[in-house]
Amino acid sequence: MEKVLEKVENRPGRPRCLDARRAILEATWEILGGAGGFADLTMEGIAERAGVGKTTVYRWWPNKASVAAEAFFTRIEPKVRFPDTGSLREDIRLQMKELCKVLTSRNGRVLRALLGGGQSDPELIEAFRSQWMEPRRVKGREILSKAVRSGEMRPDIDLDLALDALYGPIYLRFHVKHLPLDDLFVDQLCDSVFEGLLAKTSARPRSRAH
DSSP, X not given: OHHHHHXXXXXXXXXXXXXXXXXXXXXXXXXXXXXXXXXXXXXXXXXXXXXXXHHHHHHHOSSHHXXXXXXXXXXXXXXXXXXXXXXXXXXXXHHHHHHHHHHTSHHHHHHHHHHHHHTTOHHHHHHHIIIIIHHHHHHHHHHHHHHHHHTSBOTTOOHHHHHHHHHHHHHHHHHHOSXXXXXXXXXXHHHHHHHHHBOTTSOOOOOOOO
């Protein structure tokens, strides 16, 4: 048993800098999920919870806003990637459903805290735009552009306007909470918006029974 323990202890592990970075992001996420949310987040608090020095945190992030944005993005990004089913309409529909699941979970509460803090913190809202919104929109434009080139979508569509039409209602319901963010809503939203986006000659899937 002693020999086994010795081998485990001496086994090469991940570089310490990667462990420290992961610990910092996890500590940030834990603080954001607390009652105080972004208001309770400080570089000192992050460092203490992560078990690192404050200078280690500043080595990678200039302020708490940038750490918060990356902590959120790192946790959420794998859950909201676009699938590749071969159909623009289904790719968007499935990705929107995953996004709604995120927004209605604990992750959504953290996002709401970040956006709330961004109202009085320009650095936070800028970090959110650059690390969360813009990467999503870049990927969305790529998918829509591919659909235009294949003839599935009309060539005269403004891509940013199309993304706003698809995702704007989701964030409206997320903020106002006047109606549910569920699969039925996504299906109806996709069907309505894509009536104007798809080329008239493209094949359209049959309407789903709700």
